[in-house]
Amino acid sequence: MARLVDAAQTPPLLSERRVVVGRHLGRFGDKEAIAPLVAYLADPLETTALVVVWEKGAVPVQQRLNPVPKSLLEAVVNAGGEVRKTSVGRGREAQQWLDDRLDEAPVELDRSARVLVHSRLGEDRPAVVPFLETLAAVFGTGAALGAEDVTPFLRVGGDVAPWDLGDAIDQGDVPKALDCLSRMMGAGGRHPLAVLSVLHGHYGRLLRLDGSGISDEKGAADALGIKGYPAKKALQTSRQLGGDRISRAVKLLGDADLDLRGRSAWPSELVAEVLVARLASLSRR
Structure with missing residues (x-):
């Protein structure tokens, strides 16, 4: 200072x-x-x-x-200065921030291009600013562009939020869950053990709600110490999975923890991929 x-x-x-x-x-x-x-x-x-x-x-x-x-x-x-809030925000606020940047862009993106940008950038939304400047420099201001035009200028995929991985697993969407995992470990730079910690927290909440007798959003939020919306989602997922599948998921997490700490000769990324695929498959049954 x-x-x-x-x-x-x-x-x-x-x-x-x-x-x-x-x-x-x-x-x-x-x-x-x-x-x-x-x-x-x-x-x-x-x-x-x-x-x-x-x-x-x-x-x-x-x-x-x-x-x-x-x-x-x-x-x-x-002192006559200004205080400017420049953070992207979270959740819907972050999505709106990105939509606003696309609305104000020097080029016009059609719906397919906008959907692709949202998908590829993930949590790395600030990268949209230089991305749009590049498009304007290449195609010219005011150019109308589609997904095929912008694809070469987008990275494979930016980081995603931890709850995106949890949502994909809970939906039983194996390909989407593996894509989220890849982006968390790639663009997000998370070690498989860090991903495992996220999943431990996710299933720990489900385990706490299972058999608790809690039947509403407020009760779940109080028990878990989190906000209403994620508590409601956790309660719904806990009911859908049931005690047996939650227990199986916890066992899979325990096995993966041991494998990541040296029990298995598998690469740590492979251990994480197999775990996520198995957890997502549990939600499909």
Whole structure:
């Protein structure tokens, strides 16, 4: 923080203004840590254009982003600055964000192209910005494009959210579940053990609801400590699978855990693929 403030207080050399950018400020999540920056903003240098990005720390990697301290927000506004929310959001909000980018694009994508973009980008939605700029540079502003036109410019598939894998398994859709797994381990960079942890949590919730007597969304949400919608889905899946199949799924998870920790000579990716295929197959019966 001291280095950022020092840079902001340094007059420009051989130019009229100086631009200073501070990134990964999310690691300074409390009022005390951010105090030097707040103090600077009380009397900022007029020749400095300061941009601070409230995002997770990179080295070491910060797992959880702290909220922006109120004192910093007030200091920015009082200094005549702007606070802009640039996050994509989650769930429907994220889907809407991507739709808005496609609506505002310099090229016109038909329905097939839009569906393909949603599918391929997955959770890597911010990548749509340079993607659309590339299309405009290649085809020209205002060009009408279909799926065949945009396919060469899309990656194999971006990361997907953990619940997408759970949904595909619960639906018994083996190909989709394997595609989600591949994207989580590929673009998402998750180790098979990390995927296994996600699945342990998923089936742990189903196991907790099975035989509990809970019959409504609120009861499930209270028991699991999660929001209503995912609790409702978990309750429905628990009823559909039943105790026997949930128990079989838990056993498959246990076997895969041992295999990933050295019991089997199989590659870890293969262990994860076989597990996901078997779990999805359980949901189809």
